[in-house]
Amino acid sequence: MTGARTIGRVLLIDDEPGIRATAAAILTREGWEVALAENGREGLATVERAACEFDCVVSDVHMPELDGHRFVAALGERVPDLPVLLMTANPDLDGAVRAMELGALNYISKPFTPERLASEVARAARRHGVARMMKRAAAAAEAPDLAAQSARLSRALATSWMAYQPLVDATSGAVRAYEALLRTDEPELRRPDVFIAAAERLGRVPELGRTVRRLVAADLAAAPRDVRVFVNLHPLELADEALFGDANPLHPSAARIVIELTERAALDALADAPRRVAELRRLGYAIALDDLGAGYASIGSLAAVAPEVVKLDMGLIRNLHLEPRQHRIVTAIATLCRELGSEVVAEGIETVEEQGALADHVDLFQGYLFGRPARGFP
Ligand code: G
Numbered sequence: 001m002t003g004a005r006t007i008g009r010v011l012l013i014d015d016e017p018g019i020r021a022t023a024a025a026i027l028t029r030e031g032w033e034v035a036l037a038e039n040g041r042e043g044l045a046t047v048e049r050a051a052c053e054f055d056c057v058v059s060d061v062h063m064p065e066l067d068g069h070r071f072v073a074a075l076g077e078r079v080p081d082l083p084v085l086l087m088t089a090n091p092d093l094d095g096a097v098r099a100m101e102l103g104a105l106n107y108i109s110k111p112f113t114p115e116r117l118a119s120e121v122a123r124a125a126r127r128h129g130v131a132r133m134m135k136r137a138a139a140a141a142e143a144p145d146l147a148a149q150s151a152r153l154s155r156a157l158a159t160s161w162m163a164y165q166p167l168v169d170a171t172s173g174a175v176r177a178y179e180a181l182l183r184t185d186e187p188e189l190r191r192p193d194v195f196i197a198a199a200e201r202l203g204r205v206p207e208l209g210r211t212v213r214r215l216v217a218a219d220l221a222a223a224p225r226d227v228r229v230f231v232n233l234h235p236l237e238l239a240d241e242a243l244f245g246d247a248n249p250l251h252p253s254a255a256r257i258v259i260e261l262t263e264r265a266a267l268d269a270l271a272d273a274p275r276r277v278a279e280l281r282r283l284g285y286a287i288a289l290d291d292l293g294a295g296y297a298s299i300g301s302l303a304a305v306a307p308e309v310v311k312l313d314m315g316l317i318r319n320l321h322l323e324p325r326q327h328r329i330v331t332a333i334a335t336l337c338r339e340l341g342s343e344v345v346a347e348g349i350e351t352v353e354e355q356g357a358l359a360d361h362v363d364l365f366q367g368y369l370f371g372r373p374a375r376g377f378p
């Protein structure tokens with residue numbers, strides 16, 4: 001059982017003691033309970049021995065005994081939906097593609113900043129399968145500090161608000177849309193991934209979704225008329241009748257809303273997910289496939305969902321102007337998506353070099369270069 005004061009459990013694997021110590025200190029400060037291993041073989045043994053589940057594994061690639069890629073393959077056979085974040089000083093594309101085929105994972109390049117590690121781990125831990133989320137929710141129901149956790153989540157929901165980040169036209173630079181991103185003033189749940197993970201653990205994702213829809217609906221009056229608003233939908237919300245019923249305050253504005261879906265897990269776990277996605281379209285919403293390339297939204301979901309919009313994960317975008325092979329792969333994916341009739345968004349653009357490398361290949365840009373998420377419609 002996760003300790004009362006931790007937000008979850010991370011297994012950290014690296015053969016260098018210095019990296020283990022640094023990364024463990026960062027993650028502990030974030031509130032994670034951290035277990036350590038020196039190589040893949042030891043990591044596997046730790047997972048198998050563990051009395052309770054890990055939320056995420058952070059692993060080095062180059063290690064003696066069992067390297068990161070072979071570790072991912074072996075882990076995938078034992079715990080298929082445990083997310084792995086691979087750390088490497090020289091990311092190798094062949095390895096990345098091979099590892100992606102083996103399971104949901106992400107890369108983080110060394111050296112990393114504390115913020116980058118913290119946010120990648122929170123992201124990875126949040127993106128694991130629906131089955132795991134449900135198991136964790138069941139476990140949380142027996143947690144000794146359940147009342148305190150619930151009260152904190154209630155405060156977070158009561159003080160939540162939406163930040164908006166612009167999506168700009170790749171050619172003209174004009175703002176075409178905003179992505180709505182959930183924020184709260186509750187101090188301990190300020191980090192959005194931690195906030196969402198708390199709702200998952202406490203089985204309150206539908207309530208979180210209803211809060212988001214209420215806030216976005218209220219903000220819409222102040223949004224420029226000709227822009228669309230992208231709203232993230234948690235896969236567990238697909239099972240919430242309130243999303244489809246008349247009480248959904250977004251329905252009257254459905255034509256302006258793009259619902260972002262991620263995680264193939266949603267389609268795997270909910271037998272009637274395709275029917276529910278079709279129902280959203282019938283209500284007038286457009287569908288975006290979020291985070292393509294992060295290992296969570298697969299090429300397979302492109303065929304299954306036929307999204308109006310595809311959002312390329314920022315992990316694919318980062319520094320692609322320096323990596324000819326990565327650039328080739330990303331532009332080929334973007335071209336394929338356009339041929340399939342989807343509008344393509346490049347997410348997480350931070351530099352003019354990344355922008356320049358993609359300008360001819362995508363329709364919309366989103367990222368700090370154009371605007372950070374902020375109150376109102378920046
Ligand atoms: O999972 P999803 O793609 O919806 O996540 C969007 C998140 O990415 C938001 O929390 C937002 O703050 C963050 N984000 C948006 N643009 C950038 C960027 O250019 N760089 C980085 N590092 N993060 C970004």
Ligand code: MN
Binds near residue numbers: 179232260290
């Ligand atoms: Mn999104």
